[in-house]
Amino acid sequence: xxxxxxxxFWFEFASTYSxxxxxxxxxxxxxxxxxxxxxxxxxxxxxxxxGWDDSPFNLYPAKGRYMWRxxxxxxxxxxxxxxxxxxxxxxxxxxSRIACRNSDEPWLPQFVKSVYEAxxxxxxxxxxxxxxxECLAGCVADPGKIIEDAQSSQAKTALRExxxxxxxxxxxxxxxxFVGSEMYWGNDRLExxxxxxx
Amino acid sequence: xxxxxxxxFWFEFASTYSxxxxxxxxxxxxxxxxxxxxxxxxxxxxxxxxGWDDSPFNLYPAKGRYMWRxxxxxxxxxxxxxxxxxxxxxxxxxxSRIACRNSDEPWLPQFVKSVYEAxxxxxxxxxxxxxxxECLAGCVADPGKIIEDAQSSQAKTALRExxxxxxxxxxxxxxxxFVGSEMYWGNDRLExxxxxxx
Numbered sequence: 001x002x003x004x005x006x007x008x009f010w011f012e013f014a015s016t017y018s019x020x021x022x023x024x025x026x027x028x029x030x031x032x033x034x035x036x037x038x039x040x041x042x043x044x045x046x047x048x049x050x051g052w053d054d055s056p057f058n059l060y061p062a063k064g065r066y067m068w069r070x071x072x073x074x075x076x077x078x079x080x081x082x083x084x085x086x087x088x089x090x091x092x093x094x095x096s097r098i099a100c101r102n103s104d105e106p107w108l109p110q111f112v113k114s115v116y117e118a119x120x121x122x123x124x125x126x127x128x129x130x131x132x133x134e135c136l137a138g139c140v141a142d143p144g145k146i147i148e149d150a151q152s153s154q155a156k157t158a159l160r161e162x163x164x165x166x167x168x169x170x171x172x173x174x175x176x177x178f179v180g181s182e183m184y185w186g187n188d189r190l191e192x193x194x195x196x197x198x
Numbered sequence: 199x200x201x202x203x204x205x206x207f208w209f210e211f212a213s214t215y216s217x218x219x220x221x222x223x224x225x226x227x228x229x230x231x232x233x234x235x236x237x238x239x240x241x242x243x244x245x246x247x248x249g250w251d252d253s254p255f256n257l258y259p260a261k262g263r264y265m266w267r268x269x270x271x272x273x274x275x276x277x278x279x280x281x282x283x284x285x286x287x288x289x290x291x292x293x294s295r296i297a298c299r300n301s302d303e304p305w306l307p308q309f310v311k312s313v314y315e316a317x318x319x320x321x322x323x324x325x326x327x328x329x330x331x332e333c334l335a336g337c338v339a340d341p342g343k344i345i346e347d348a349q350s351s352q353a354k355t356a357l358r359e360x361x362x363x364x365x366x367x368x369x370x371x372x373x374x375x376f377v378g379s380e381m382y383w384g385n386d387r388l389e390x391x392x393x394x395x396x
Contacts, residue, residue, distance in 0.1 A: 050258055060248055062370040066383055073390070172260040185264055188386045192271070 005197045006035040008178040010166055011112070012043045013092025013099075014055070015174040016071050019120045021187040022112055022175075023080050032194045038108055040099035041166045042092070042159065043174055049167065055089045074187065081121040090119050091127035093159075097150040098132065100159045107139035114138065203395045204233040206376040208364055209310070210241045211290030211297075211324055212253070213372040214269050215385040217314045220373075221278050223388060224307060230392045236306055238297035239364045240290070240357065241372055247365065253287045272385065279319040288317050289325035291357075295348040296330065298357045305337035312336065 009025055011018040029036050047056070057064035068084055075082040095115045102108050114135040118124040124131045129147055136143035149155060166176070170183060177184040177193040184193035207223055209216040227234050245254070255262035266282055273280040293313045300306050312333040316322040322329045327345055334341035347353060364374070368381060375382040375391040382391040 050260075060370065062248075062368050065368060066370065066381060069381070070383070070387075077390075170260050170263060172258065172264065183264060183267070185268070189268075192275075 004033070004035045006037055007193060007197060008037045008039050010039040010041055010171055010174060010176040010178070012041060012174040013095045013115055013119060013126055014089035015043060016057070016067060016088075016120070017074075017187040018175040019082075019116045020071075020074055020078055020080055021190055022116050024078060024187075025190060026109060028190060028194055032197060034194055034197050036109070038099065038103055038112060039162065039166075040096040040103075040112070040159070041163045041171070041174075042096055045163050046167050046172060050172075058088070081117075083121055083123050085119055085123050087125070090125065092119075093127065094129065094147070094150060095126050095132055095135075097155045097159050098136070098146060100162050101150055101155045102146065111135055111139045202231070202233045204235055205391060205395060206235045206237050208237040208239055208369055208372060208374040208376070210239060210372040211293045211313055211317060212287035213241060214255070214265060214286075214318070215272075216373040217280075217318045218269075218272055218276055218278055219385040219388055220310055220314050222276060222385075226388060226392055230395060232392055232395045234307070236297065236301055236310060237360065237364075238294040238301075238310070238357070239361045239369070239372075240294055243361050244365050244370060248370075256286070279315075281319055281321050283317055283321050285323070288323065290317075291325065292327065292345070292348060293324050293330055293333075295353045295357050296334070296344060298360050299348055299353045300344065309333055309337045 007025075007029060009021070011022055025036060043055075047053075052059055055064075057067050072082055092115070099108060099112055099115075102111075115126050115132070118131055118135055119126045126132065126135075132147060133143045136146055140146055169178070173185055175185075175187060175190075177190060179193055179196050182193075182196060184190070184196075205223075205227060207219070209220055223234060241253075245251075250257055253262075255265050270280055290313075297306065297310055297313075300309075313324055313330070316329055316333055317324045324330065324333075330345060331341045334344055338344055367376070371383055373383075373385060373388075375388060377391055377394050380391075380394060382388070382394075
């Protein structure tokens with residue numbers, strides 16, 4: 001019995017370039033015969049470690065202005081809808097706890113994409129339980145139960161540990177991909193990461 | 199008479215990802231029928247404006263460690279030799295003054311590539327006039343004259359103005375490409391920038 005090769009996809013719901021990566025990764029991974037390990041985490045604590053209390057795209061306005069223009073071009077190339085969120089970065093804490101707590105559920109990819117669309121295409125507040133309830137509605141029979149579970153201390157601990165793992169492994173931004181110990185940063189590196197899977 | 203469409207290539211001799219861009223841009227631009235405007239500038243003054251007194255790859259070690267690994271992979275893909283410089287970032291001031299002062303000379307691309315190879319393949323100190331003299335030797339009859347001219351106050355002013363122009367136009371890193379007013383940042387965007395040239 002041979003194991004399906006896999007790629008770890010580390011994403012943060014507020015991260016702009018994680019959005020096109022999340023929308024593209026499934027079909028690309030399928031083409032390459034690669035399984036995806038979905039790894040939601042938080043960038044906030046990692047940014048804090050280097051002294052940032054906000055997104056670098058807000059702290060460095062020239063970079064931020066460029067990023068929004070570049071995101072529009074990138075999304076155009078892939079045919080992915082983009083409406084610049086009226087709030088950036090949005091708080092993805094609850095969504096991340098849900099995604100972290102349900103990493104291996106078959107509905108997880110659908111939920112993740114739905115949250116990204118809510119944030120970056122529909123300009124909805126993904127910190128809101130009502131919005132996440134709607135995102136979950138297409139995925140599970142009882143969204144309320146999933147949200148309740150995500151507010152448990154176990155769910156909080158799980159996301160904290162996940163984020164610490166990211167930091168320990170050298171993650172400094174999102175999206176980040178791992179193929180074994182090899183790290184790839186950015187939506188631009190998704191294809192290279194998948195090609196590297198033996 | 200129609201004008202050949204053009205792309206502006208803004209580069210900094212200490213910038214890692216400017217190296218593969220400099221080595222790749224000529225053949226790609228030729229394929230697209232695009233003229234290259236070579237624009238040497240300095241990142242130091244631009245980094246200072248946002249409070250950085252060193253390369254962000256040194257200031258943020260996790261990002262720096264990743265960059266060197268990624269650079270190796272990127273250079274492997276393109277078949278470009280890379281030997282991590284023993285000093286980073288190297289001081290490209292004199293080289294930039296030469297490149298800025300001789301932007302339109304037919305030998306300029308050869309000189310630029312030679313300086314990048316000295317820095318990133320041969321681990322030579324590109325701040326040294328002797329090293330630059332050698333880089334110029336394959337380009338011009340009298341390298342000493344070019345170096346002397348690059349130390350004139352006109353040459354210093356030209357590079358200062360060039361760097362101010364970069365900052366005014368929103369440049370925050372290198373390489374940066376402009377197609378008209380449209381800005382593209384990073385070696386990864388070279389193909390997209392060239393495709394955008396009508």
